[in-house]
Amino acid sequence: MKVINVVSKESEAEFLNFPTRLFSKDKNFIRPLDQDIEDVFNPKKNKFFKFGTCERFLFKNKENETVGKIAVFINRKYRQSQPTGGIGFFDCIDDQETANFIFDHAKKWLQEKGMEAMDGPINFGERDKFWGLLIEGFKEPLYGMNYNAPYYRALFENYGFQIYFNQLCFGRKIHDPVAENFIQMHERISKNKRITARPLQVKNLKKFAHDFTSVYNQAWAAHGEGKQFTEAQTLRLFNTLKPIINEHISWFVYEDEKPIAMWMNIPDLNQWFKFLNGKFGLFQKM
Structure with missing residues (x-):
């Protein structure tokens, strides 16, 4: 399998576009704003580069088709009982061998930098966006929330990941009676x-x-x-x-x-952004 470090404009675009193709038949998928993802990996926008380092990778098969992607990072502000690195922005076809290759690559990257554990999917930044693996409730995601296919859980757990903590999101109709x-x-x-x-x-x-x-x-x-x-x-x-x-x-x-x-309540922006295909320039704002 071919590993590509995401540094060029072409690879950056593919990092953003791959999930849209992967979930093209999933009616619940809403493409995140490209700007929100790119800001995570921009040292001028993300202050966590002061406390750590981060790299992104694409993975291609023999036919030069993208089959997966991941971000790997160390954030010294993220304190655990043992040196722990993070992975996030993971997307992969439904194939355990491919997922294992991606996780092995991330594991090796983290071990070379002194890490003893790997946590993910998490974000190289604050917890208010792109945090966690969806394991039930496969509906349209709220703005800033991760979305993935149901098979992702098996990819993670078959590799050896275990649930660290549960993050719950509840919903209710506005006019439902209060208990x-x-x-x-x-x-x-x-x-x-x-x-x-x-x-x-x-x-x-x-x-x-x-x-x-x-x-x-x-x-x-x-x-x-x-x-x-x-x-x-x-x-x-x-x-x-x-x-x-x-x-x-x-x-x-x-x-x-x-x-x-x-x-604190805010309107769910994804109900507007889902029509914009990840873009938020002047035309989309108008």
Whole structure:
């Protein structure tokens, strides 16, 4: 099998285009924005290049057809009990031998750099995009979420990967009735004058970025692996989301003005992006 390091414009384009061909018959597949993926591998856009290194590879068969791709990386901010590297952006035909070859290549790359374990699929960056392997609920993915075919699980597990943690995504219809215990809790807690709730306000993004960071970090303080945010990171994220923030569906809860909870909702952009085939230039924006 031929291994190609993704460094040329041609190989970069193939890295983006291969999944679209692979899932051409899958009605649930939504091509991610090319820009979002390319930004991950751009040292000028991705600050994690300051803390690690990353390479991308394409894999071609004897007929010079692409049969797989992967990104391999080391992120020193991603702390585990043993030196652990990451893999992500994995796509492959339904063939275990091909998948094994790709995983072996990634394993060798990581071992040569002192790594003792391989985690994936994860992202060379924040956890808000391109993280995890889909194993059930094969529906149209939300914006920024990984999507893969059901056979991917077997490719990973047959090679030796095991579930590290489950990441759950739930959905409900807006007008479905709320469970009675929630109504009762709300009635009880709303009588506490120390507890207040208010919607996010775009004009006060800096304040709400501070409050978000405070709640998020306290919730994850007991966990390692670089899960915590800085206020600057949150503010950058909020500014990115600013054009689509709906103030009516994002709420913060306070006790004596101290932030203690939040519920953030944003419209699912993939319901627009699925018509754009990965592009988001001036024409698509219009």
